[in-house]
Amino acid sequence: MSPDHDDRRQRIWGVVKRIPPGRVATYGQVARLAGLPGYARFVGTVLRDLPKDTRLPWHRVINAQGRISFPPGSDGHTRQSERLRREGVLALTGRRDLARYGWTGD
DNA sequence: CAAGGGGCTGTCA
DNA sequence: TTGACAGCCCCTT
Numbered sequence: 001m002s003p004d005h006d007d008r009r010q011r012i013w014g015v016v017k018r019i020p021p022g023r024v025a026t027y028g029q030v031a032r033l034a035g036l037p038g039y040a041r042f043v044g045t046v047l048r049d050l051p052k053d054t055r056l057p058w059h060r061v062i063n064a065q066g067r068i069s070f071p072p073g074s075d076g077h078t079r080q081s082e083r084l085r086r087e088g089v090l091a092l093t094g095r096r097d098l099a100r101y102g103w104t105g106d
Numbered sequence: 107c108a109a110g111g112g113g114c115t116g117t118c119a
Numbered sequence: 120t121t122g123a124c125a126g127c128c129c130c131t132t
Contacts, residue, residue, distance in 0.1 A: 069113040
């Protein structure tokens with residue numbers, strides 16, 4: 001791993017870590033807050049590579065369409081919606097939900 | 107070096 | 120409201 005790569009990854013972790021329970025942020029938003037505009041896809045990659053027992057709230061990151069980026073019915077989708085529901089985020093079906101549960105970044 | 111593919115996005119028809 | 124598409128960043132073939 002290059003130092004740059006590590007640095008970016010850690011910045012992303014730092015932002016995701018700050019998303020409050022019951023709120024969600026988009027990949028692009030996380031990237032921007034991490035000072036890495038344009039790195040939305042990389043955010044997804046970083047979250048994908050998290051250890052299974054991570055304490056990072058990866059489930060609070062969704063796409064700009066206001067939906068979970070896993071195919072409906074897939075394991076990933078199920079696990080993410082479960083964790084979110086546990087925090088009071090009942091449904092993520094569109095941009096409206098982003099306005100409702102979206103994290104402003106404080 | 108080329109090609110393909112990901113937890114993505116903004117734009118436009 | 121959708122869906123197609125070109126960009127974007129990075130990794131694997």
